[in-house]
Amino acid sequence: MCKIPRATSYQLQATPDAPLLGSLYLYLSERCNLRCRHCWVAPPPPGAGTEKLVDFAVLTEAVIRAKELGLGTVKLTGGEPFLRGDILALLRFLQLEDLIVDIESNGTMIDADMARVIGECGVRQVSISLDAARADQHDRLRGSPGAHALAVEALRLLGAEGVARQVIMSLYEENVAEIEPLAALCDDLGVPSLKINPIMPTGRGKMVFQRGENVAIEELIRIDRWIDGELNGEYKTDISLSMPIGLKSLERITGAPLYECHILNILGILADGTVSLCGIGQTETELNMGNIATDDIREIWRRHPILRRLREDIPSRLAGVCGRCIFKYRCLGACRACAYAADGDLGSPFFMCREAEHKNLFPPSRLYDAPGIEKCHFEEREPTRMSFRRSEATEKS
Ligand code: SF4
Numbered sequence: 276m277c278k279i280p281r282a283t284s285y286q287l288q289a290t291p292d293a294p295l296l297g298s299l300y301l302y303l304s305e306r307c308n309l310r311c312r313h314c315w316v317a318p319p320p321p322g323a324g325t326e327k328l329v330d331f332a333v334l335t336e337a338v339i340r341a342k343e344l345g346l347g348t349v350k351l352t353g354g355e356p357f358l359r360g361d362i363l364a365l366l367r368f369l370q371l372e373d374l375i376v377d378i379e380s381n382g383t384m385i386d387a388d389m390a391r392v393i394g395e396c397g398v399r400q401v402s403i404s405l406d407a408a409r410a411d412q413h414d415r416l417r418g419s420p421g422a423h424a425l426a427v428e429a430l431r432l433l434g435a436e437g438v439a440r441q442v443i444m445s446l447y448e449e450n451v452a453e454i455e456p457l458a459a460l461c462d463d464l465g466v467p468s469l470k471i472n473p474i475m476p477t478g479r480g481k482m483v484f485q486r487g488e489n490v491a492i493e494e495l496i497r498i499d500r501w502i503d504g505e506l507n508g509e510y511k512t513d514i515s516l517s518m519p520i521g522l523k524s525l526e527r528i529t530g531a532p533l534y535e536c537h538i539l540n541i542l543g544i545l546a547d548g549t550v551s552l553c554g555i556g557q558t559e560t561e562l563n564m565g566n567i568a569t570d571d572i573r574e575i576w577r578r579h580p581i582l583r584r585l586r587e588d589i590p591s592r593l594a595g596v597c598g599r600c601i602f603k604y605r606c607l608g609a610c611r612a613c614a615y616a617a618d619g620d621l622g623s624p625f626f627m628c629r630e631a632e633h634k635n636l637f638p639p640s641r642l643y644d645a646p647g648i649e650k651c652h653f654e655e656r657e658p659t660r661m662s663f664r665r666s667e668a669t670e671k672s
């Protein structure tokens with residue numbers, strides 16, 4: 276009989292009661308100038324209503340406090356982060372604090388001056404959304420004519436400043452044929468990384484699934500093997516499809532970095548200063564844990580019941596295929612925000628692996644209860660009682 280260690284024993288601890296807070300995700304604006312068909316936060320356009328932005332001084336103080344918890348990396352995202360007017364001052368502050376900074380943007384607001392400052396501030400990587408090599412297809416999916424030209428120009432300008440770049444492609448059924456042309460475009464632009472994200476069934480993405488515009492799991496697995504087996508060898512750009520470890524080829528599992536949820540080591544700060552697990556708090560408000568304008572981020576990280584519960588339950592109380600998966604201690608059930616948005620339960624199985632299991636496509640050898648495999652004994656609690664559920668939040672509020 277093999278013995279599996281307790282769930283959190285491998286987590287680096289910041290204090291006896293809390294793991295390290297490795298990354299802060301700063302959602303700098305609730306607004307966006309694009310209307311992407313799949314957007315998981317579905318932000319209103321700039322100028323719609325009044326947007327309450329947390330004060331610069333409050334935000335920077337929270338970052339300084341978070342450094343006491345181990346903070347090393349800050350991701351600037353949104354909505355569209357460049358809609359926040361003082362983003363350049365924030366970049367300079369983060370550089371002075373010696374933090375690693377990554378940015379995710381739709382690329383439409385990065386002009387030559389902005390690219391120069393990003394370069395000067397030593398940003399580690401800027402990820403720009405680009406869904407096709409064909410401008411008309413990208414603009415249609417992003418709901419804005421001219422978005423493609425601006426994003427490509429941003430990639431050029433950032434490259435000229437020596438900034439590390441990544442292209443993020445959101446994958447629908449209708450742009451599968453654009454994977455290879457986009458890889459070629461990335462090669463031409465000297466972009467080292469193309470990350471392909473299948474649409475998630477959250478926010479506007481739910482409608483994408485309802486209309487059947489998403490890529491089915493069997494097709495995703497085929498694309499994944501094609502990318503790793505053929506496409507990657509043909510381009511200098513590294514191409515990867517975001518799929519949970521359990522669905523990856525054996526070669527990829529032992530090689531490159533994989534799609535893993537870092538939910539136990541991250542915290543999100545929304546545009547108005549609300550603290551949440553990540554951007555999920557923009558739509559699932561019961562997961563919010565206070566506001567940096569009134570609450571100490573260190574106390575939230577150490578003591579908030581949602582985080583304490585999460586540390587207890589993930590991954591030991593993951594349900595369904597995730598609960599039986601041999602990779603759960605590494606994968607943590609892929610994206611927990613997506614699981615919550617879809618099922619109202621932070622412990623529910625990740626939709627891709629659930630679909631794969633229903634279609635008999637999940638490799639049985641990657642499950643603890645696979646036939647012919649010695650039954651493992653877990654030093655943990657019953658996996659049937661789920662972690663934080665939407666119904667519990669509603670009952671408490
Ligand atoms: S996916 Fe990104 S770029 Fe598109 S609407 Fe949402 S926040 Fe804006």
Ligand code: SF4
Nearest residue numbers: 519521597600606628
């Ligand atoms: S079954 Fe769950 S834990 Fe296993 S690889 Fe898939 S998402 Fe990750």
